[in-house]
Amino acid sequence: MYDWLLFLHVLAAFLLASTVVTYSAVVLGAPAGARAVSVANIMWDVGGLATLVLGIWLAIDVDGYEVWDGWILAAIVLWLIATGLGQEVRRAAGEGGDLTARRAATMHWLRSLTVLALLVLMIWKPGA
Amino acid sequence: MSLLAAVRPDEWNLPLFLHVLGAMVLVGTLVLAGTGLAGVARGDGAPALRLAYRSLLIGALPAWIVMRLAAQWIADEEGLADEPPQWVDIGFMTSEPTFLLIVVATILTGLGARKAARGTGGGTQGRVAAVLIAISLLAYVFAIWAMTAKPT
Numbered sequence: 016m017y018d019w020l021l022f023l024h025v026l027a028a029f030l031l032a033s034t035v036v037t038y039s040a041v042v043l044g045a046p047a048g049a050r051a052v053s054v055a056n057i058m059w060d061v062g063g064l065a066t067l068v069l070g071i072w073l074a075i076d077v078d079g080y081e082v083w084d085g086w087i088l089a090a091i092v093l094w095l096i097a098t099g100l101g102q103e104v105r106r107a108a109g110e111g112g113d114l115t116a117r118r119a120a121t122m123h124w125l126r127s128l129t130v131l132a133l134l135v136l137m138i139w140k141p142g143a
Numbered sequence: 144m145s146l147l148a149a150v151r152p153d154e155w156n157l158p159l160f161l162h163v164l165g166a167m168v169l170v171g172t173l174v175l176a177g178t179g180l181a182g183v184a185r186g187d188g189a190p191a192l193r194l195a196y197r198s199l200l201i202g203a204l205p206a207w208i209v210m211r212l213a214a215q216w217i218a219d220e221e222g223l224a225d226e227p228p229q230w231v232d233i234g235f236m237t238s239e240p241t242f243l244l245i246v247v248a249t250i251l252t253g254l255g256a257r258k259a260a261r262g263t264g265g266g267t268q269g270r271v272a273a274v275l276i277a278i279s280l281l282a283y284v285f286a287i288w289a290m291t292a293k294p295t
Contacts, residue, residue, distance in 0.1 A: 018292035025291050026284065029170050036171025037178070040198065046190045051178040058174075134167075138160045140151075 017076055024069035028134070030062030031097075035127045038104065041114045042123050052114070059101055067094055085142045093133045100126035158217035165210030170283055172202030173245075176252070177276045183269035189259035192269050195276075196252035203245050211238055233289035241279040248272040248279075 037055035041047045070090065074082045081087070100122050107119035114120065151159075176198040182191030214234060218224040223231050248271075255268030 022288050022291040025287055029167055029287065032167035033171040033174040036168060036202065037175045040175055040194075040202075045175075045194055045197065047175065047179060047194060048182060048190075050181060051175060054174070054178045131164075134164060135160065138163065139153075139156050 017073070020069055020073050020076060024066060024073055027062045027065030027069060028137075030058040031066060031130055034059040034062065034101075035130050038114065038123050039127065042120045056105070063094070063098055063101070067091070070094075080143065086136055086140050090133060090136050093129055093136065097126055097129040097133065100129060152220075155217055155220050158213045158220060162210055162213035162217055165206050165208075165213055166283070166287075168206035169203055169210055170280065172198045172206060173276050173280055173283075176203065176248070177273060177280065180252075180269050180273040180276070183255075183266055183273075188265050188269065189256060192252050192256035192259050192265055195269070195272060196249065196256050199245060199249040199252060204249065207238070207242055207245060211242070214238070228293070229295060230289045230293040233294075234286055237282040237286040237289075241282050244275040244279050248275040251275075 034055040037047060037051055037058075041052060070087075071082060074080045074084070074087050103122040104114070104119055104126060107116060107122050108114050114123065176195040179191050179194035179198065182188075182194075215224065218227065218231060227235070251268040251272040255265035255272070257265075258268070259265030
């Protein structure tokens with residue numbers, strides 16, 4: 016059970032990272048088009064939900080962790096911030112999906128930093 | 144296994160972070176290149192091929208190098224380099240051939256983008272590159288499973 020939970024949790028994190036990579040390319044001016052952004056948005060939604068659900072499941076399943084451990088609570092807070100920033104990116108890009116708009120780009124880079132911070136937290140697990 | 148996951152020497156964290164970060168950027172740029180190449184089938188050949196080419200050249204190849212060097216670093220730290228267990232072997236067996244696939248896909252998309260810009264095709268190169276990228280992505284899903292499940 017643990018192996019499959021971890022595999023799917025990490026796979027979901029790769030979906031989040033793929034979204035960040037696609038959005039970064041678009042913000043930097045790559046002609047990725049609406050299709051790539053739509054795929055990235057789907058990966059963000061699926062990856063976001065799966066990382067949270069499977070992450071909490073792992074915290075319950077693994078003997079050495081508790082859901083109320085500081086680093087896990089910090090990860091949940093960062094996840095909420097990343098989710099909020101993700102919605103802001105979509106809102107700022109507007110109907111036309113203009114990700115080069117200043118506000119959309121700023122929200123995207125903040126989200127990218129938050130995702131990077133989540134990865135740092137998952138690797139170092141401070142206090143675990 | 145689940146208790147073991149909770150304890151890891153601090154010295155392993157930096158190479159593991161670089162390994163995972165490299166792998167994430169690698170997969171992300173392959174996904175970007177793959178979705179870009181879907182545009183070749185819809186007729187916007189030159190921009191799609193150019194996007195895929197740049198994604199592979201600027202993103203995937205450097206990310207592969209970071210991922211692979213960090214993998215060697217952490218294997219050395221963990222003392223797994225000399226007699227690697229099966230899950231480490233799976234990592235090496237998936238990463239090294241896929242590097243060749245990515246190099247070939249990069250060359251193909253580069254040639255295809257030039258042809259498409261001149262209006263003399265490029266679709267075939269794009270389609271072959273898309274297949275190579277798909278194979279690489281499937282190999283990486285298998286590698287992620289091996290890295291997390293660590294089969295013996």
